[in-house]
Amino acid sequence: MQKPLHIGPYRLSSNILLAPMAGLTDRPYRDICRSFGAGLTTAEMIASDVSLWKSKKSSTRLISADEAEPRCAQIVGTDPYTMAEAARRCADQGVQILDINMGCPAKKICSKAAGSALMQYPKRVEAILASIITAVDLPITLKIRTGWANKNKNALEIAHIAEESGIAALSIHGRSREEGFMGHAEYETIRAVKRQAHIPIIANGDIMTMQDAAFILKYTQVDGLLLGRITKGRPWIFEEINHYLNTNKVKAPLPRAKQINAAIEHVSTIHRHYNPALRMAVARKHLACYLNTMSTQHTVNKEILKNIFIAKTPSEQLEKFSQALEDLPPISQKPATQ
Ligand SMILES: Cc1cc2nc3c(=O)[nH]c(=O)nc-3n(C[C@H](O)[C@H](O)[C@H](O)COP(=O)(O)O)c2cc1C
Known part of the structure; x- marks a missing residue:
């Protein structure tokens, strides 16, 4: 305790x-x-x-x-x-x-x-x-x-x-x-x-x-x-x-759907919090971290990131990010949290 x-x-x-x-x-x-x-x-x-x-x-x-x-x-x-x-x-x-x-x-x-x-x-x-x-x-x-x-x-x-x-x-x-x-x-x-x-x-x-x-x-x-x-x-x-x-018990990993919701909500909040000159750049840092965390390969494929990074508007960025999260292979908890 x-x-x-x-x-x-x-x-x-x-x-x-x-x-x-x-x-x-x-x-x-x-x-x-x-x-x-x-x-x-x-x-x-x-x-x-x-x-x-x-x-x-x-x-x-x-x-x-x-x-x-x-x-x-x-x-x-x-x-x-x-x-x-x-x-x-x-x-x-x-x-x-x-x-x-x-x-x-x-x-x-x-x-x-x-x-x-x-x-x-x-x-x-x-x-x-x-x-x-x-x-x-x-x-x-x-x-x-x-x-x-x-x-x-x-x-x-x-x-x-x-x-x-x-x-x-x-x-x-x-x-x-x-x-x-x-x-x-x-x-x-x-x-x-x-x-x-x-x-x-x-x-x-x-x-x-x-x-x-x-x-x-x-x-x-x-x-x-x-x-x-x-x-x-x-x-x-x-x-x-x-x-x-x-x-003293290990909690079951947060279900993938809840991880995705949290990540999307976080990126949306960044879009609302920052001015237009900053918001997409700040969001990129965090969305890359989420994709890395949730990717079973530890580092997400560069092509996937590139595709999100070329988004021109916050809504396009969010849409591509959501799609990339949905396309990730099924969850396998990484050793870091086990
Ligand atoms: C990107 C980055 C920025 C940081 N900025 C600060 C800071 O502004 N003030 C501070 O006291 N420590 C700062 N730190 C140090 C962290 O608070 C922490 O002491 C350090 O990362 C070690 O903890 P960790 O191994 O859990 O990351 C920063 C660390 C990183 C990686």
């Missing part, structure tokens, strides 16, 4: 949460993951420089007040004052939990001493957290890696700072910045952090199956898990993992 996970005043409906993923976890994605049981979703990361929020890209990333509660957003930055201002603006816009990104490995972020680069500067981390926590009356969460470099995995030190600063929950991706996305995530560091912590700790990295989820929860004793890439084209994985954790 899952232990209840609280972040600030919010008791989450599940301790299996959607990891923030820039370019993916937009509103339609968050909504579909919630509908399958994600306990929390986080909006795509936004820069802490609020003057950039008017750009087309950032404006589609802002949270809206009609989203399911608790509404969580993530900011990235390096300057304590700028980040505090961003936090205030988030609070004004209805954000209820604010996550600080100190895990991003991307060069363009780290070169500005933001994201995971901040793990090299514990004093700066302390200053940023103090500044944000003083600025707003929201639960503030922090997302980190195991460290900047393999030789100095200082997640324990940063976790201690986070806790002392008043952070409401800490999530840890089990890789250092040096590792990027290479190799396999490790959970020893996360386990060590959990042992010393008095705040909720959330583990992340390479959780691909319900058995992975159960093992990592048991091994690290953490309070929750963040699922990232495995959810692409497979939002129903939340339902499968929740069921397994709560009953």
Whole structure:
């Protein structure tokens, strides 16, 4: 049975949460993951420089007040004052939990001493957290890696700072910045952090199956898990993992017809959510993921994708996508969810 996970005043409906993923976890994605049981979703990361929020890209990333509660957003930055201002603006816009990104490995972020680069500067981390926590009356969460470099995995030190600063929950991706996305995530560091912590700790990295989820929860004793890439084209994985954790039984795979309905509904929502210049391109990313997930060959035939990608209107795209889904060979559950 899952232990209840609280972040600030919010008791989450599940301790299996959607990891923030820039370019993916937009509103339609968050909504579909919630509908399958994600306990929390986080909006795509936004820069802490609020003057950039008017750009087309950032404006589609802002949270809206009609989203399911608790509404969580993530900011990235390096300057304590700028980040505090961003936090205030988030609070004004209805954000209820604010996550600080100190895990991003991307060069363009780290070169500005933001994201995971901040793990090299514990004093700066302390200053940023103090500044944000003083600025707003929201639960503030922090997302980190195991460290900047393999030789100095200082997640324990940063976790201690986070806790002392008043952070409401800490999530840890089990890789250092040096590792990027290479190799396999490790959970020893996360386990060590959990042992010393008095705040909720959330583990992340390479959780691909319900058995992975159960093992990592048991091994690290953490309070929750963040699922990232495995959810692409497979939002129903939340339902499968929740069921397994709560009953210790494997849930029968979601029937193909229901998978198809969910995929079509998701793509239709993307068409409605984005402006005409963006909607078909955003939909392409997701529909390719659904086809890959549902294809028995793991990677869907390129010709099928090409045929959908040349669609000229959203309705043509949706029609071709629906046809491709109907034409797939019968379901055979992939090892990833068994
Ligand atoms: C495309 C993509 C975008 C991501 N964007 C963010 C982000 O904006 N903020 C963040 O904290 N982590 C981001 N991440 C990292 C994920 O939240 C997560 O830590 C990582 O993917 C490991 O988890 P997984 O193995 O379950 O995918 C991103 C990952 C991917 C693949």
